[in-house]
Amino acid sequence: MTSLRALLRDPHFRRGARDMLDFAPGIAAWGLVTGVAMAKSGLSIPLAVLMTLTVYAGSAQLASLPLLAAGAPMWVVWAAAFCVNLRFVIFSAQWRVHMGHLSRGRRMAIGYLLADLNLIAFQRAWPGAKREPGQVRYIVGGIVTIWFTWQIPSLFGIFLSEAIPTQWGLGFAGTLAMLGLTYGLLNDRSTWTAAAVAGAAAVATFAMPLKLNIVVAIAAAVAAGLLIEQAERAGQRMKGGA
Structure with missing residues (x-):
């Protein structure tokens, strides 16, 4: 209890929580x-609550819901969720510098709770790619803010789904919110290119059944991003050798 109070009073923790606001x-x-989407997709209330508390990945949840509703094979559902979350493999490589010294259990717990926006806020607050004191506490502060900011509205959506008319256009509002969040992630040439490739691939394969065009778009985007990063590293090595 004492350690928890000390963490809540820590300036790095508070800064991390505040930045995520x-x-x-x-x-x-x-x-x-x-x-709302989970509750109206056919999932029972207890199952929807379990999904939001354990999966804790909005893009993967939304990619899985239409497949579950359509009766897609479970391997297709798993493949869609896996492809949507592939970006975290790249993110984890960036986190490694700052959390590689922690025990495996702490890394897994923190990694499970980290979201895309935690990395954006962290890189703004700690622009240097090196480990410094206070970084882990900053990360934990951001995790707490995002977890509650996501889970409370999600639970409201589940329990009040019948009281929220579809005429409100919440789906469109959510799409706009996701576009805004996505724009914040486009901070270099590789991510811009990956976004363009994803959009083109999604449109080109729109006719695929079970919304598999989403899986194709994600795979194409990840491949494009990795290829560009490798090309940039190779160019830097050539310049260094010269």
């Missing part, structure tokens, strides 16, 4: 939309 409106809107 900038993203709270968009996250809350998307969480509400996801909660």
Whole structure:
């Protein structure tokens, strides 16, 4: 209990929690939309609550819901969720510098709770790619803010789904929120190219059944991003050798 009070009073923890408040409106809107979508997709209330608390990945949840509703094979559902979350493999490589010294259990627990926006806020606050004191506490502070900002609206969406008319256009509001969040991730040439490739692939394969065009778009985007990063590294090595 003493250690918890000390953490809550820590300036790095508080700064991390405060910095994530900038993203709270968009996250809350998307969480509400996801909660409503889960409840109206045919999932029971207990199963929807279990999904939001354990899966804790809005994009993977929304990619899985239409497949579950369509009766898609479980391997297709798993493949869609896996492809949607492939970006975290790249993110984990960036986190490694700052959390590689932690025990495996702590890394797994923190990694499970980290979201895309945690990395954006962290890189703004700690622009240097090196480990410094206070970084882990900053990360934990951001995790706490995002977790509550996502889960509370998501649970409201689940339990109040019948009281929220579809005429409100929450789906469109959630789409706008996700577009805003996505724009914040486009900070270099590789991510811009990956976004363009994903959009083109999704449109080109729109006719595929079970919304598999989403899986194709994600795979194409990840491949494009990795190829560009490798090309940039190779160019840097050539310049260094010269």
